Amino acid sequence: MAGRAPPGAPEPTARMNLPVRPAQHPQRALLHNEIHARPPEALSAPLAIAHIVMLTDAAGREASRAHVAALLRDHHMAPPDAQTTHLRTDLGAFRLRWELHTEFVSWTFSVPLQDAGFGERAPPSAIDAVPRDWLAALPGQCLCSLNLWVLPTSRFGSGSLVGHVLHEDTLVASTVADGHGEVYTDFAIHADGFSRMVLLTGGMTPRRLGRLVQRLLEIETYRMAALLGLPAAREAASVLASAERELAELAEAIRSANRDAEPVLLDRLTRLAGQVESQYAATHSRFSASSAYFELLDRRIQDIAESRLAGLQTIREFMDRRLTPARSTCEWAARRQDALSQRVSRMSNLLRTRVEIEQQQSSQALLATMNQRQDLQLKLQSTVEGLSVAAITYYIVGLVSYLAKGAQGLGWPLSPETTAAIAIPVVAAGVWWSLRRLHQRMFHRA
Known part of the structure; x- marks a missing residue:
């Protein structure tokens, strides 16, 4: 029948209900899932957690991926693919959380805690459940290792924690999560x-x-990562002090230098600028990363919503007191590098400007000398013009004389000598006028 769809074709209603999908951005799914990256796990007390942070480079991060893949294969589990940056899995004896970051790799192991006797003897660690040979081969360098025990408040008080678990003289504690927990x-x-x-x-x-728990682990992680800028700041301080002394000496030398010494000073200043910029390039990324980690640390401390316990300083107070000097040192080193780089740049511009002015003065003196030489040449040329007029007149009059000799046979009434004598003033005037006209045209164009 007319208007009927062919066999196998979708019905018109079905075609109208199909969703319309425009062209998708290739990174849409990855960007959308970024807000779900590294989600916290649901945890229940009592629990022992061991958190290890390994500082690695790009090759070390890939080695960490292979290392976790080897552990999963030993437990007959599928390894992570090349795009996986975090992994949570239950390996029976312990749970593993693996996270791949820009500069480091974090390994978090957790086991249920048998809380009998906690605080009376050395508490068990989740790291005891991890294979020792595999743990010893973790790629990278250990930046942070933390044992965290999560215990129910109903069975433990703060008194049983001191002595066997924590050092009483450096104890830091506060209530967290709006009073729903205590951290020591x-x-x-x-x-x-x-x-x-x-x-x-x-x-x-x-x-x-x-x-x-995730925020507490990140507080310790970001605290250590932020402090990586401190050794770089201390090392930069000696280099900056030496560069500042040399810059001061160069400034004094430039002030009293003569023209012959300026190329040497400019070479020294260029070398100093290269040294300062080389150190700036080597440490700028470290200082920027430390600044970012300090900001993350502040946010994580704010997120745990802590308040004071009687007689003890809070984590924020401890961090503000102990980390402020380190943070200020890193910020001061970064500012000092920027200021020194700008001072070297200004000094270089000043010296280059001075050299350029002297070069311009030398060029002006050279041009003045050239103008004097050109004026002298013009005067000499004017002097020679008279001789040129006489010479040209002599040759032209000679030609006229020859023409007069030939014209006598055709009836020319004057002798060749008379014709030449008459032609001399006429030819001389014509040659002089032609040269003057030529000079006027040339100077007018110029």
Whole structure:
């Protein structure tokens, strides 16, 4: 029948209900899922967590991917693909959380905690459940290692934590999560190479507890990452001091230098500028990264919503007191580098301007000398013009004389000598007028 769709073709109604999809950006899915990257896990107390941060380069980060793949293969699990930057998995004896960052790789291991006797003897660590040979081969250099124990508040108080777990003389503590938990730490590296933190939880939901734990781990991670700029700042201080002394000497030398010494001073200043810019390029990225990590640290401390416990300083107070000098040192080194670079640039511009002015003066003197020579040449040319008129007149009159001799046979009434005598003033005047006209045209064009 007319108007009927051929067999196998979709019905018109079905075609109208198909969604219209415009051309998709190739990175749309990746960018959309970025807000879901590294989500916190739902956790329940009691729990022992070991957090290790390994500082690596690009090759080390790829080696970390291969290292976690080897662990997963040993447990008969699929390895991560080349685009995976974070991984959470249950390996039976422990849970693993692996995160790939720009400068480091974080490994977080967690196990349920048998809390009997906690605070009376050395507490167990989640790292004990990890294969020792595999753990010893982690790629990179350890920047941070933290043992975090998550315990229910109903069975533990702060008194049992001091002595066997944390150092009492450096104890830092506060209530967190708007009073729903308490966190204790001493910011010290203990005999096992790990720093320690204890979190007592109240009535928090597993997801809120997971977010709190992640922020506490990030506080320790970003604190150490931010401090990577401190050695660079201290090393830069000696180089900057030497460069500033040399710049001061150059400024004094430039002030009293003569023309012959300026090329040598300009060469020294150029070398100093290269040294300053080389150090700036070597440390600028480190100082910028430290500044970013300090900002992340401030945000994570703000996120845990802490308040004071009686007689103890909070994490924010401790960080403000102990990290402010390091942060100021990094910021001061960065500002000092910028200021020195600008001073060297200004001094270079000043010296170059001075050299250019002297070169312009030399050029003007050279042009004046050339003008004098040109005037002399014109005067000599004017002197020679008389001789040129006489010479040209002599040759032309000679030709006229020859013409007069030939014209006598045709009836020319004057003798050749008389004709030549008459032609001399006429030819001389014509030659002189022609040369003057030629000079006027040339000078007018110029």
